[in-house]
Amino acid sequence: MSDLYQFHVSPVLDSPVLVVAMEGWVDAGLGAAGALTAISEHPPSSELVTFDGDHFLDLRARRPIVRIVDGVTTELRWPKIQLRHGHDQAGADVLFLVGPEPDYHWHEFVDSVVQLALRYGVRLVVGLGAFPAPAPHTRPVRLAATAPPSSAELIARVGVVQGELEVPAGVASALEIALGEVAIPTVSLWARVPHYVSAMPFPMASAALVDGLTSISGLVYDSTNLRAVGDRARAQIDELIAGNLEHLSMVSKLEEAIDASEGNPLGIDEVPSADELAAELERFLRGEEHG
Numbered sequence: 648m649s650d651l652y653q654f655h656v657s658p659v660l661d662s663p664v665l666v667v668a669m670e671g672w673v674d675a676g677l678g679a680a681g682a683l684t685a686i687s688e689h690p691p692s693s694e695l696v697t698f699d700g701d702h703f704l705d706l707r708a709r710r711p712i713v714r715i716v717d718g719v720t721t722e723l724r725w726p727k728i729q730l731r732h733g734h735d736q737a738g739a740d741v742l743f744l745v746g747p748e749p750d751y752h753w754h755e756f757v758d759s760v761v762q763l764a765l766r767y768g769v770r771l772v773v774g775l776g777a778f779p780a781p782a783p784h785t786r787p788v789r790l791a792a793t794a795p796p797s798s799a800e801l802i803a804r805v806g807v808v809q810g811e812l813e814v815p816a817g818v819a820s821a822l823e824i825a826l827g828e829v830a831i832p833t834v835s836l837w838a839r840v841p842h843y844v845s846a847m848p849f850p851m852a853s854a855a856l857v858d859g860l861t862s863i864s865g866l867v868y869d870s871t872n873l874r875a876v877g878d879r880a881r882a883q884i885d886e887l888i889a890g891n892l893e894h895l896s897m898v899s900k901l902e903e904a905i906d907a908s909e910g911n912p913l914g915i916d917e918v919p920s921a922d923e924l925a926a927e928l929e930r931f932l933r934g935e936e937h938g
Contacts (some may be wrong), residue, residue, distance in 0.1 A: 651702060651759050655694045658732060662770040663740035664864045667835075669728075671748040672817035675850025676840035682856040686745050686868050692733030695742070700725055703749035703756055728756075730763060737867040742767065748818050752759060756818065759826045764831055771864055772826050774819045774835030777852045779845035783901040784884050788855035793820075794834040795827025801834040802864055829874030834863060843897070844884060851877035 668683040700706070704726055714722040729747035735741055749756045764772065782789070792805035802808075819835055826833040836854035836859045854873035861868050889893035 649759060649762070650699070652696050652698045652730075652763075654696055656732075658695070658858070660740045660742075660767050662768055663732075663742045664866055665742040665744060665764055665769045665772045666860065667744045667774040667819055667822060668776075668834055669744065669748045669818065672819065673778050675777045675779045675842075676838075676843035676847065678838040678840055678849060678852030678856055679775035681848065681850055681853030681873065682775055682860070683743065683745065685853065685857055685862070685870070685873055686735070686741070687731065687733055687739070687745070690736070691736050692731040692741075692743055694729055695732040696730035698730075698746075698749075698756070698759070700727060703728060703751055704747060705750040708750065709747055710904060727743055729759075735866040735868055739866060742769065742867060746777060753818055753821055756864040757821045760822055761825050761829055761831075764826065765829065767843060772822070772831055772833040773864055775835075775856050775860070776817075776835060777821065777838040777840050777849075777856070779842035780839035781901055782839045782905055783843050783883055783898045784841045784844060784849075784851070784900060785898060786905055788851050789839050789905075790855055790859045791837045791839065792834050793823065793837070795823045797827040797830060798832045798834055801832065801863065805834065805836060805859060812886045824902050836860065836863070841901070843894075848878075848880070850874075850880050853877075 666683070666686070668679045668768060670680070674680055706726070708724045711726065712724040713720060714724070726747050728749060729744075731743040733741050733743060744760065764906050781861050791808050792802045793808065794802050823833050823835060836856055838855050838859075840849050840852050850873050854870040854877055857870040857873060860866060888898060
């Protein structure tokens, strides 16, 4: 038991997979948020552990939501960081680390997550994220992966990030390293979202993350509904750019570049260059641009 989190139930779990998809970090096109909704609500998940929000969150930056009915204050909904328990569509145990990324005490938070992962016998940790990239919406979404040294073999099963990047880190990176140090296999999946639609929902990225999760973990989830929504989103994007020759030319060049970069999940040797992509990604991570 820890003062930093509270247990709601005490289930016996069978080698669960832990899915990490926290709010407030890199999630272009809401790729991770859409994937999390799809896998944690169908079948539904339930509260397992709640972290101490007063200790980890800045409530002035993440204010609770007040419900007012006819002038009467009836409810406050506090932001929560939770470990939730659910099952995949075949009944296997799955844990979900969800809620806002902590504002404070990252070392304590990471240590707590590692303790819980060991307590529940987690067999694999999979992070979900999405970032803006020089990719066209007319091609399947590619995934790239990051992992600690102890799980480097998992990267090749998804997609290798060529070259070297130094960018601000999210708590997911701290979790990767700490989980690797206790020999829990860990990998983060990153969907490449076309940079020109990264500020709007892009369900194709969510579907790609769900498929990537099932492929690397053996969990059973169906992305059919997400792909149907993605097809409609693609049609809408087609309509938006159809009347603009400059946009059509941009998409055509991106198609040529990505078609020529098979085997390079990021295509960073194509258009734009590796340095340009690194600069664009770093600007996005720093919150300097969102589109």
